[in-house]
Amino acid sequence: MTKSAILFGASREADLSYLEPLKKRCPGALVVCADGGVAAALSAGFSPDVVAGDMDSSASLPPGCEIIRFAPEKDDPDLKICAKIALSRGCRDFVIVAASGGRLDHYLANLYLLEYLFEQGADAELLDAKNCVFLHKGGKMTIRSDPSYRYFGLIPLDYTLSGVTLRGLKYPLNDALLKRPDVISVSNEFAGDEFSVEIQKGRALIIFSRE
8 A cells, every 4th residue: 555645734724624534535644744734734633743844833843743853944845845754754645735825936836846746756636625736747647527626727837738638528628739828728627427638748737626
C-alpha cells in the first residue's frame, strides 16, 4: 500500500468540514503541518505528526508531535519543506489542504507543488471547500466523474498544450491547441460517469469545482 501524507497549510478557512472524508480515505496518513497549519489540523480533528517551519505563526503546538524548526531566511516555503519531509519518510500519495486562501503568491506556489511532487514520483491533489485540483502530466487520463462537483476546468501550465482531446464532457474537444493566454477549457461539465482528457504535449491542472 502506498504511504500517504496530508499536508496542512496555514490558510485560515471558516469551513473545514470538507476534510472529514479524509479520515476514512487516508487512515494512518502522516499529518505534516506547515507552521500555522497546526491550528487548521486541530480544528478539523487531525493529530499532527510533524510541525515544520520557522514557527512564526504557530500560536501553540500540541504535545507529542515532532517539531522541525527552520530559520525564517530559507529557500523553500514552509509547505514545500513539509512535502520534502514526507517524501523522505516514504510518502508517495499526498493531499494538500488549508492551502488555497490568503496570500496569492502562497496559493500559486502550493499549486506548483503538485508538479514538484509528480517530479519526485508522487501523486498529489490540493483540496479546499469548493475545489479539487490535481496535475495532468500529459498523455491520456480516464477519470471518474465526482457528483459532488459541478464544473471541470483544464488550466495549462505550459504556454501551449497540443493535441488536447476531451471526451465525456458537455463541451468536448478534439486534437485542439490550447494556449495559456486564451483559456477556453473552463466551466465545462460532466456528461457521464467518467470522462477522458488527453494531452499529447504539455502539462495542465485539472480542477473540479462545486460552484
